[in-house]
Amino acid sequence: MKKLTVALLSGGISSEREVSLQSGDQVYDALDKDKYHIQRYDPKTDLGRLVIDASGIDVALIILHGPYGEDGTVQGLLDLLHIPYQGSGVLGSALAMNKAVTKQLYEISGLPVPSYMICHRNEDMDVDACVKQIGLPLVVKPVAGGSSVGMSIVKASGDLQGALDKAKSYDNAVMVESYISGTELTGGVIGNKELEALPIIEIVPDQSREFFDYEAKYTPGVTQEICPARIDDELTRQAQSYAKIAHRTLYCQGYSRTDMILKDREIYVLETNTIPGMTATSLLPQAAQVGGISFSQLMDKLIELGLEQHQASIHPTST
Numbered sequence: 510m511k512k513l514t515v516a517l518l519s520g521g522i523s524s525e526r527e528v529s530l531q532s533g534d535q536v537y538d539a540l541d542k543d544k545y546h547i548q549r550y551d552p553k554t555d556l557g558r559l560v561i562d563a564s565g566i567d568v569a570l571i572i573l574h575g576p577y578g579e580d581g582t583v584q585g586l587l588d589l590l591h592i593p594y595q596g597s598g599v600l601g602s603a604l605a606m607n608k609a610v611t612k613q614l615y616e617i618s619g620l621p622v623p624s625y626m627i628c629h630r631n632e633d634m635d636v637d638a639c640v641k642q643i644g645l646p647l648v649v650k651p652v653a654g655g656s657s658v659g660m661s662i663v664k665a666s667g668d669l670q671g672a673l674d675k676a677k678s679y680d681n682a683v684m685v686e687s688y689i690s691g692t693e694l695t696g697g698v699i700g701n702k703e704l705e706a707l708p709i710i711e712i713v714p715d716q717s718r719e720f721f722d723y724e725a726k727y728t729p730g731v732t733q734e735i736c737p738a739r740i741d742d743e744l745t746r747q748a749q750s751y752a753k754i755a756h757r758t759l760y761c762q763g764y765s766r767t768d769m770i771l772k773d774r775e776i777y778v779l780e781t782n783t784i785p786g787m788t789a790t791s792l793l794p795q796a797a798q799v800g801g802i803s804f805s806q807l808m809d810k811l812i813e814l815g816l817e818q819h820q821a822s823i824h825p826t827s828t
């Protein structure tokens with residue numbers, strides 16, 4: 510069989526550049542070299558080359574996180590170049606990247622979410638009214654962030670303004686959310702028409718940390734990840750069902766990973782990642798492994814689903 514030419518995109522210009530480069534290296538190692546001829550591109554420097562090479566590329570793997578990678582922009586460029594790629598398209602990527610729109614759509618679908626307020630960069634939030642409505646502690650996060658960058662947990666009203674200013678330095682809008690103290694869960698799903706839910710992972714951050722922050726996410730050993738999560742079958746089914754609903758609600762494709770928090774047998778949905786971390790020890794690859802899918806098989810599957818999705822879509826043109 511002819512080898513597929515795969516464009517592997519990693520790096521980019523978001524605050525998650527380093528993580529993306531690491532994921533890119535590991536995805537490169539995992540890809541079966543008998544099946545794929547791999548060409549690497551770093552969008553920070555190589556977009557021109559990607560455009561020039563487009564007609565010779567069979568499929569792209571977008572291993573980029575955050576803005577200008579996970580948010581639909583690169584997906585749009587690949588659509589223009591008629592290059593199939595893994596995972597969500599422009600719409601799903603853009604919706605999931607925006608935590609405010611995500612929440613609104615979750616609510617429409619009946620998914621339980623922590624109570625929240627949105628504040629735009631050029632607006633002054635009434636700090637006292639916000640604390641009254643949301644309660645303490647609360648979480649402040651940029652609307653279009655990732656990897657916990659720019660996020661704070663606020664325990665005293667006096668600290669809210671500083672947290673808002675910090676989050677606003679990362680984004681045009683910030684979200685204030687009620688802090689849910691519970692067990693953190695994450696659920697991966699894979700598929701196009703038929704969605705398969707992977708085993709749920711329980712995330713246990715180091716006791717000294719208040720939340721699953723950037724360091725906890727990317728420093729080996731700081732966070733314990735337990736898969737399958739230590740929850741009963743009913744809660745497992747519920748979390749898997751929420752992960753599927755979140756995926757469909759946000760028009761995701763191929764795969765996604767939804768973050769949740771369990772408190773008093775109620776599961777709150779936080780957000781959906783359309784390009785979850787892709788090192789061999791990242792959450793979705795780990796869950797796939799527990800579900801019997803190796804990292805290399807996972808990459809095959811994502812490529813296959815991306816090609817299938819591309820074939821099934823209508824590509825309108827003016828001619």
Ligand SMILES: Nc1ncnc2c1ncn2[C@@H]1O[C@H](COP(=O)(O)OP(=O)(O)O)[C@@H](O)[C@H]1O
Nearest residue numbers: 623654655656657686687688689720721768779
């Ligand atoms: N409402 C909340 N209650 C408790 N912890 C939260 C809440 N929102 C976020 N966190 C913590 O912050 C982490 C990152 O938040 P998340 O919304 O998943 O954004 P991202 O992963 O895109 O930075 C979560 O994994 C969790 O540890």
Ligand SMILES: [Mg+2]
Nearest residue numbers: 656768779780
């Ligand atoms: Mg998250």
